[in-house]
Amino acid sequence: MSATGSRSTSAPADGLERPVPETLDADRIHTARRDLDLFGLRAMQRVLRPVLDSETFRTDEEIAAALEFAPRHRWLLRQWLLALTENGCLDHDPERGHRYRAEVPAPSRDDLSEVCADLGYAREFATFLSGSADRLLDLAQDRLRVQELLFPNGDMVTADTFYRDNLGSRYLNSAAREAVAEVVGRLRPDCAAVRILELGAGVGGLTSEVVAGLAGEPVDYHFTDLSAFFLNAARKRFADVPGMRFGIVDMNADLPRQPRCDIVLASNVLHNAQHIGQTLRQLHDLLEPGGAVIFLEFCRAHCLMLTSVHFLMSPRAGGIRAGETDVRAGTDRIFLTEDEWLGQLTASGLTPRPALPAADHPLAVLDQKVFVAVRDQRE
Structure with missing residues (x-):
């Protein structure tokens, strides 16, 4: 739909969905989303084209060897081959491998920064994406x-x-902020200060929004990450926030040793769990009854991200990649689908609410969701 006027989407049970702003152009968002995929596919094809032709099939191993692909990144190579095949640019034979079929279509616009701007990204991010494509090999x-x-x-x-x-x-950050405020409002009468644990807080994008929504509320906010780089920056950024403390926490190793809390937050980090079912069960046990885990996740890989930020998701040399033994096993996927997340949350003993944005929202095409799941008050 083209958002030429404001409309309301059907609100899920938690009531967090809001009217679509008049300024949100759904058609333009959809076109930009497709164009970003085409930029990514073209970057993949530029790297692969020298070792692929229309006559000879080559296996994944042969392609990786010819391009000197680092072993820890070869899952990305397989994702590229899959994406190019699904978009009609490669032929695939299960036994013989892949061969060239057709060129990736051109995006509707040549200027990547203009496409990024339609999705609200600053020019610096377009520069990063272009730089990644230029240095992709x-x-x-x-x-x-x-x-x-x-x-x-x-x-x-x-x-x-x-x-x-x-x-x-x-x-997503705004929706998460509202979800946190709702949980805090529900728990506040029964506790002096609501205890919040944020995992993989990184640059503090979600943190800033949540903290702004909790102004005046007594909270114990534990900002954590794997990197001292992010913690040092956060100490400066949130120096004036009362009740905030900082520490290194590895969700794949440290959750059983964390004190109980009321809310667990995570923004684009839970997909890094080595076994998502185990991690969600640990989060369930970490929460007090009535507490909630609130997290943001992509539910589908975007082609231009597969040629840039997804390199962050490769394991260290000789390490284990996230998802090799859980619901993602055998797929090379880092992200879970929305249905997989809801199923895994339920299996862990948590009760998930409907994810946002709803399917009929213009931003649903971006494949990003905010999930809220609650531990039963009666446990």
């Missing part, structure tokens, strides 16, 4: 780390526009 061969492009000279501006300053993130 170097990234694949581990001659360049994507962090060098995403955090140039330690600067967080590019990361901020990806995790906070864009249409999708603003919507």
Whole structure:
């Protein structure tokens, strides 16, 4: 639908869905989303084209060897091959491998920064995406780390526009803020201070929104990450926030040792769980009865992200990639689908609410969701 006027979407049971703003152009968002995929597919094809032709099938292993793909990134190569095949640009034979079929169509616009702007991304993020595409083979061969492009000279501006300053993130962070406020309001009469644990808080995009929504509320907010780099930045950014403390927590190793809490927050981090079912069960046990886990996740990989930020998701050399032994096993997928998330939350003993945005919302095409799941008050 083209948002030429404001309309209401059907509100889920928790009542968090809001009217679509008049300024939100659904057709333009959909076109930009498709164009970003085409930019990503074209970047993949530029790297693969020298070793693929229309006559000879080559196996994944042969392609990886010819391109000197780093072993830890070869899951990304398989995702590229799958994406190009699904979009009609490669032929695939289960036994013989892949061969070239057709060129990736051109996006509707040549200027990546204009396309990014339609989704609310600043020019710095478009520069990062273009730089990743230009250096894609170097990234694949581990001659360049994507962090060098995403955090140039330690600067967080590019990361901020990806995790906070864009249409999708603003919507999701705002919805998460409302969900946190609802849980805090429900629990507040029974506790002096609501205890919040944020996992993988990173640049603090979700943190900023949640903290703004809790102004005046007594909370014990534990901002955690795996990286001292992010913690040091957060200590400065949130120095004036009462009740906030900082620490390193590895969700794949440290959850059983964490104190009980009322709310667990996570923004684009739970997909890094080595076994998502185990992690969600640990989060269930970490929550007090009536508490909630509130998290943001992509539910589908985007092609341009497969050529850029997804390099962050490769394991260290010799390490285990997330999802190899859980519901994602055998797929090379990092992200769970919406139905998989809801199923895994239920299996862990939590009660999920309807995910947002709803399917008829213009931002649903961005494949990002906010999930809320509650531990039963009677446990």
